[in-house]
Amino acid sequence: MRERICTVSKVLIVLCTFNCCLSDEYTPIVLWHGMGDACCFPYSLGKVQVRLNESLPGVHVVSLRIGSSVIDDLENSYFMHPNKQIEEACSIIQSDPKLAKGYNAIGFSQGSQFLRGLIQRCPYPKAKTYISLGGQHQGVYGLPRCISLSIKTCDYIRRLLNYAAYNSWLQDFLVQATYWHDPLNEEEYREKNSFLSDINNEKSLNQTYIERLRNLENFVMVKFLKDTMVQPIESEWFGFYKPGQSKDIQSLFNSTLYTEDRLGLKYLYENQRMHFISINSDHLRFNWTWFESNIINPFLK
Numbered sequence: 001m002r003e004r005i006c007t008v009s010k011v012l013i014v015l016c017t018f019n020c021c022l023s024d025e026y027t028p029i030v031l032w033h034g035m036g037d038a039c040c041f042p043y044s045l046g047k048v049q050v051r052l053n054e055s056l057p058g059v060h061v062v063s064l065r066i067g068s069s070v071i072d073d074l075e076n077s078y079f080m081h082p083n084k085q086i087e088e089a090c091s092i093i094q095s096d097p098k099l100a101k102g103y104n105a106i107g108f109s110q111g112s113q114f115l116r117g118l119i120q121r122c123p124y125p126k127a128k129t130y131i132s133l134g135g136q137h138q139g140v141y142g143l144p145r146c147i148s149l150s151i152k153t154c155d156y157i158r159r160l161l162n163y164a165a166y167n168s169w170l171q172d173f174l175v176q177a178t179y180w181h182d183p184l185n186e187e188e189y190r191e192k193n194s195f196l197s198d199i200n201n202e203k204s205l206n207q208t209y210i211e212r213l214r215n216l217e218n219f220v221m222v223k224f225l226k227d228t229m230v231q232p233i234e235s236e237w238f239g240f241y242k243p244g245q246s247k248d249i250q251s252l253f254n255s256t257l258y259t260e261d262r263l264g265l266k267y268l269y270e271n272q273r274m275h276f277i278s279i280n281s282d283h284l285r286f287n288w289t290w291f292e293s294n295i296i297n298p299f300l301k
């Protein structure tokens with residue numbers, strides 16, 4: 001009898017330990033969607049959430065919704081200034097007790113640079129691993145194709161950007177203007193851009209930004225080699241056009257941002273914490289087999 005009770009309690013202990021570990025095992029994940037998308041559509045990030053839960057059973061996933069509804073969230077991806085979006089995201093992650101011990105972050109397209117802004121600006125909780133999927137870290141110079149807008153709206157946005165990207169009205173009004181980067185006018189970009197040049201420490205040097213990035217366990221950037229939406233594609237690996245022209249590309253390693261280590265990226269690279277991954281496909285096109293072996297297994301387990 002005693003023996004039996006003992007066995008039963010052993011089983012219970014094992015069960016309990018197993019149960020406790022299930023929910024505690026994986027670092028929670030914060031997702032930030034791209035332009036013309038939202039937190040939770042079943043065909044985009046909703047699907048990613050389900051898949052993450054399959055690959056990492058029980059993992060807590062927060063897909064950021066900026067605004068009070070999914071439709072607001074989608075609209076805000078065009079019209080709410082990233083500085084405001086980041087403030088809102090910061091209060092969302094701060095009020096989630098399950099994130100208190102830290103989180104891993106996955107950004108999709110423009111959500112990648114906003115998530116990096118969040119990591120640099122939001123004092124807690126602590127980000128561990130940062131993953132950028134097709135992010136535009138040095139901005140864009142051109143909008144070759146927009147997927148989720150009508151052709152007409154897309155052309156309109158493109159014309160506006162070509163005409164007056166650094167106009168302060170447009171900087172406040174159109175999200176995509178906040179990461180427009182004209183290589184023929186670097187000075188103007190640095191001074192008048194209202195978001196990207198700040199988080200890239202090109203306007204001034206914010207030591208907090210450097211420290212927070214240096215504290216990451218991993219900084220991962222995925223570049224889509226056949227990307228038809230991002231111009232230049234090298235921006236997905238933090239490269240851009242050489243200043244003063246719009247043809248030749250300069251990699252991150254050749255930029256002063258890196259050589260002077262103005263953002264902590266050199267430190268991360270030299271400590272084997274920066275990872276460059278490429279996939280031979282169009283913008284955000286990947287299957288789960290690829291995602292598991294290139295992202296989940298090496299960085300999220």
Ligand SMILES: *[C@@H]1O[C@H](CO)[C@@H](O)[C@H](O)[C@H]1NC(C)=O
Binds near residue numbers: 050053054058
């Ligand atoms: C994760 O998967 C488990 C097991 O299938 C399920 O019970 C749970 O509801 C899922 N959680 C979410 C948030 O989808």
Ligand SMILES: *[C@@H]1O[C@H](CO)[C@@H](O)[C@H](O)[C@H]1NC(C)=O
Binds near residue numbers: 206207208
């Ligand atoms: C640097 O960034 C932090 C985080 O956003 C901010 O609190 C601080 O005021 C900034 N410092 C300067 C000098 O701008």
Ligand SMILES: *[C@@H]1O[C@H](CO)[C@@H](O)[C@H](O)[C@H]1NC(C)=O
Binds near residue numbers: 249250251254
């Ligand atoms: C980087 O700089 C080196 C030395 O100046 C040069 O040979 C190389 O082509 C540059 N590469 C890129 C991609 O910027």
Ligand SMILES: *[C@@H]1O[C@H](CO)[C@@H](O)[C@H](O)[C@H]1NC(C)=O
Binds near residue numbers: 281
């Ligand atoms: C998944 O994607 C990888 C990389 O693009 C590709 O090589 C592989 O064939 C794809 N697998 C399936 C089942 O589509």
